[in-house]
Amino acid sequence: MRTMKQITIAVILLLSTQGALCQDTLKTETLKEVRIILGAETPTEVRSQTPVHVVSDTDIERINATRLSDALRGISSLVIRDYGGVGGVKTVSARGLGSQFSTLTLDGVAVSDCQNGQVDLGRYMLDNVDHISFANGNTDNIFQTARSFAAGNVINVQSKKPRVNKWNKTDMKLRLEGGSFGLINPSLMWNQYINDNLAISLSANYMQSDGDYPFTLYYTNNRNDSSSREYRKNSEVKMGMADLRIFYRPTQNQILTTKIHYNQSYRNLPGPTTFYTQKTSERMYDKVFFTQINYQNVLSEKWKIQVNGKYNLSECIYEDTAALNADGYLRNEYLQQEGYLSGTAQYTIFKNFKVAYSTDGAINTLHSNMAANNEVNRYTWLNVLAMAYKAKRISISGNILSTTIQEYVCNNFAKEYQRFSPYVGVSVKPWNWDEHTFLIRYFFKENYRIPNFSEMYYYTIAKDLNPEKALQNNIGLSYTSYKDDLYIIATVDGYFNRVTDKIVAIPSQSLFLWSMMNIGRVDILGLDAKVEVSLSNFAQRFTLSETVLSVALNYSFQSAMDKTDEGSKTYNQQIPYTPKHSGGAMLHLEIPHYFDIGYNIIYVGNRYRLAQNTENNLVQGYVDQSITLSKYITLKDGALLTIQAQVLNIFDVQYEVIKNYPMMGRNYKINVSYFF
């Protein structure tokens, strides 16, 4: 069980200019109309008050990201904890805030997990995705759910709207990928026009991998000491998902989107590499079903409303078939249910000034097969009042969030929380240039993270826990230049965050029972910088027209210091698994009619596995490089055939993101997709 509890990192902005161009200018007329009506507009990186990274569908394709965790690796300010292999859990955190401050939303609706409060990004397939955005603090959009306002940072996966009409009634994409260590990944996407008001979109994906890759096991933290060549065992994974979306537009002003999703996975858990022995008896079974709706209505020029609803049922079973306990096996079953309803209304007071009110209610239930505390209920009510003022040279937005939560254990009242937290963001354009945009931005945000059920009710001595608090301050500059064939984006953001009342597990009674306490304090000082340059048509003299070269560089500095107890050995030490330096680069050369070639390098600096920064606790930094070759073939009937070949970890670097969870060495992937 401890394993599960412990289950309880990163690098370049892959966002290429091409992607940004798409978002800014290339959206077609038909989409424009939808965009005005729909609140889910693509966040703009350049003009926002908060740092936003966008990974476009083009980027996703270029780096051949099949899972959400693959796509986020390129953002250096994100720290991804990757337990290795296809099945290894992958969680994310940003800017020194714990992973529970990060909220994943699918088409604007949050994925919640009351048990551990964090989401495994490795289980989200990127089929039919329009873009992924990662926003620190808030996005500029105030027409959103209260949960999105409540997050410390938000990763949103926005799916594509089907581009079908009466002349082109069906879109279909078939894709097959194969790779090293038994990777097989077929997928299907099907968009269907029904009538002018109705379209459906179906996607399905299956992935399996043996994951039995080789690695070198070092028997001390010094690589010159003993080592042996081993294979990862018990790492077989099978996962499948199906996603049906129905787009219904009864009038020009209304849209109803329904999403029905199911995914199931079976994973063997290889666990940490343990010297002299290998445990091969742990598995995990997951099943998730959810259905969510989004309804939007532009009532008048002044009023706009939306309703979001979701029902989620998820089951997680952890099994150890050779557990050394009284029964000889261990089986932990957790069943989570969520009912969620959110309403947002936006009123335009005058042209540049809008106010919005969002209210979200959620009921979460966790059942387990344990004897004690086998049913926990949480009732959440979030309310946000937000305003936004946007003029040519200045934009200001602000909101106040109220969080009300009550928890019951086996129908007995257990805990309640009531908190208010503010956000304010400002951006100023000091000059009014045509081809260049220069912008200064600032935001302040306060966040609370409610203790999750594991912390409160399981495996711990119950303590009176308070929510963990995070304060974020960000100041940044952004510069964009778009002139002829040259496009440049450069941003730099400095931030100071402070986490107080951090929930820390303290072992008690011979490491057998743990208690949770609000004792931690972390001060985080950091800097995120990125530059993207795109140059088109530079190779015309070689008769290669429309050639585009894009370069994206990014770098993050993060000093996340433990400030809990001046007398302790961990005081003023970098918190675990947080690199001081990380960064990366992506180069992409697009030669239409020939091929595309992409090169990707990710650097993550030294980290420490424990809170004390000793030599023994050092986890070596690494450089991971990959190369992708893509060939696009347009067939005579307008169908598109794509062939991609990829070499990952080209130099076969032996590295670990999490200590004792070795990552894959050099490996290959090849895929063919047929779009018609």
Place this chain on the structure above:
Amino acid sequence: MTKTLFKLMTVAVLSTALFSCEKGENTDQTNDSQSNEGRVYILNEGVWGGNDAELSRYSDIDNSIANDYFASKNGRGLGDVANDIEIYGGKMYVVVNCSNTVEVIDSKTGNSIQQIPLSGKQPREVAFYEGYAYVSCYDKTVVKIDTTTLSIVAQCQTEGGKCEDLYAYNGYLYVAHAWDQDASGTTFYDSTMSVINLSTFAVEEKITIGLNPKQVKPIGQGRIMVVCNGNYADVSSYISVLDMGSKAVQKIDIPASNIAVYNDVYALVYNYDWATGQQMFTKINLTTFVETPWSYAASQPLVSPYGIGIDPVSQNVYIADAQNYQTNGDIYVFDAKGTFISKKECGVGPSKIVFL
């Protein structure tokens, strides 16, 4: 009454004979190992999944410490979560729970002699008797190892909670059964000890000793002191004394996390009260069971005293402060009166201290 007294005296005489024998062995080793490296080994458990169990060797001559001692001698680590360390016949046995090994080490040089694999068994504690090592395992077996050939000779299946500490006396092995979980992960506590007849190597009887028994220490006169951890809820920890001759159990109602014994003269009991955060050291006279408070003088109080040991020669008290169990610990040395002698940083989770 008279009968019991007589029995006690008989046992006392017998055990004195036995112990003087053991002591003789100890003294020999002490004389042999007069190097600057010192006589004190500290076992650092490490953190779960960390592969960072280690030895620290502390020099009682110049108060210096050599950390990562095993790796520095052998070019490899001990493994994942080491639970026990004992010295017998010039060899040191380190029981590595999650790596499923018993590492047999030359106690003078620190070089590994042999690694004994106990695949899938999760070995926990070790005890010795007449040339054999007995290792208790989480799979509820006790493994018998020949200390000359270092090969596994036999194994004995027991029943009850997980096997914890054990002690062999007079042809019998006493194994504590602490706690266990069922298939749903729900914990329950045992309160028994298995008595294994070493000639047949089978469980002969079960003794009720006290709730959640863990640490077992011989205190002379055929008696063992057993730390019963209670259930961490309504039953707090206490100490049981078992007379292995009469099988009589006597309860000493003193909360205890850990005990160290000085030459059958007194036991030093340490307790950390999680509700109040209070630390308490008590000396218990092993003849009269009279309790007297003991305190140490350090510039600041220890955070989490974890391992304690008393040097059988100098009577100095070694207390390992595990801090938060996730950082390097500290080893403190005090004299018998609690006067500060030295403090040195050791490894992660220092849990046991043994003396050459």
